[in-house]
Amino acid sequence: PKPLATRIALVTGAASGIGKAIAHRLAAEGACVVIADLDADKAAAAAAEIGGPDVALGVVANVTDEAAVQAMVDATVLAFGGLDLVVNNAGLSLSKSLLETTVADWDLQHDVMAKGSFLVSRAAAKVLIDQELGGDIVYISSKNSVFAGPNNIAYSATKADQAHQVRLLAAELGEHGVKVNGINPDGVVRGSGIFAGGWGAKRAAVYGVEESELGAYYAQRTLLKCEVLPENVANAVFVLCSADLSHTTGLHVPVDAGVAAA
Numbered sequence: 001p002k003p004l005a006t007r008i009a010l011v012t013g014a015a016s017g018i019g020k021a022i023a024h025r026l027a028a029e030g031a032c033v034v035i036a037d038l039d040a041d042k043a044a045a046a047a048a049e050i051g052g053p054d055v056a057l058g059v060v061a062n063v064t065d066e067a068a069v070q071a072m073v074d075a076t077v078l079a080f081g082g083l084d085l086v087v088n089n090a091g092l093s094l095s096k097s098l099l100e101t102t103v104a105d106w107d108l109q110h111d112v113m114a115k116g117s118f119l120v121s122r123a124a125a126k127v128l129i130d131q132e133l134g135g136d137i138v139y140i141s142s143k144n145s146v147f148a149g150p151n152n153i154a155y156s157a158t159k160a161d162q163a164h165q166v167r168l169l170a171a172e173l174g175e176h177g178v179k180v181n182g183i184n185p186d187g188v189v190r191g192s193g194i195f196a197g198g199w200g201a202k203r204a205a206v207y208g209v210e211e212s213e214l215g216a217y218y219a220q221r222t223l224l225k226c227e228v229l230p231e232n233v234a235n236a237v238f239v240l241c242s243a244d245l246s247h248t249t250g251l252h253v254p255v256d257a258g259v260a261a262a
């Protein structure tokens with residue numbers, strides 16, 4: 001694989017939280033990064049935090065919109081001359097029980113995460129295959145893709161869809177040297193817009209703790225007794241895409257301080 005220092009990376013939902021940390025880590029390794037998100041100003045501001053237009057570009061793109069996704073990939077190739085690494089990170093969580101979940105809720109969760117990552121992977125794979133240089137696609141799935149949690153049916157189901165996309169695309173794109181892997185984070189409270197935007201309050205109610213204590217609650221149920229930070233997920237993306245893991249594809253890496261193993 002190309003060294004990370006020469007790669008061009010595209011991270012969806014990267015104006016905030018985990019995606020932003022991933023963009024920063026890849027840029028620190030020398031990669032050029034495209035930060036795609038729903039809000040043009042926030043995407044541009046997040047890119048400017050990393051550096052000038054020669055190293056980082058902010059792009060507005062709703063991953064549920066086929067034309068916008070194609071335009072995002074085209075903008076990446078136009079700006080930096082190619083594409084080598086894609087992170088399907090954009091997401092949201094409504095945190096609703098079965099009886100609370102409307103058809104609109106179900107559709108929104110699946111549009112953004114299952115359909116959105118399908119559209120991004122498809123548009124990116126075309127470039128990766130044509131370049132004949134291999135590459136990486138990483139899905140930020142969730143512990144919830146495997147383990148049941150209460151009151152989160154649509155979110156968890158669409159995370160399981162993403163996890164299966166990892167296996168399917170690893171099989172389909174392997175012959176082109178494209179590795180496809182997933183990361184299953186859990187309990188990344190600090191820095192997460194999902195937690196700040198109402199999910200945290202709902203999870204706190206489910207677990208019977210104050211919202212301000214949610215990070216500590218997640219930490220105490222892990223094996224390592226510590227909170228998981230966006231940077232921990234970003235480090236896992238770096239490792240999966242580094243030359244040292246050049247022969248690993250179709251893998252799901254938990255970044256949850258051991259909660260799934262507990």
Ligand code: NAD
Binds near residue numbers: 037063092189
């Ligand atoms: P976040 O809200 O900080 O980041 C999500 C980003 O995705 C936001 O910037 C948002 O604007 C963007 N986004 C949402 N819908 C979009 C769309 N249609 N098109 C483009 N961008 C869109 O939250 P986060 O916690 O950093 O979550 C990032 C990813 O990690 C999500 O996929 C989430 O499900 C996953 N995840 C998070 C946790 C956690 O504990 N925080 C755990 C497991 C998985």
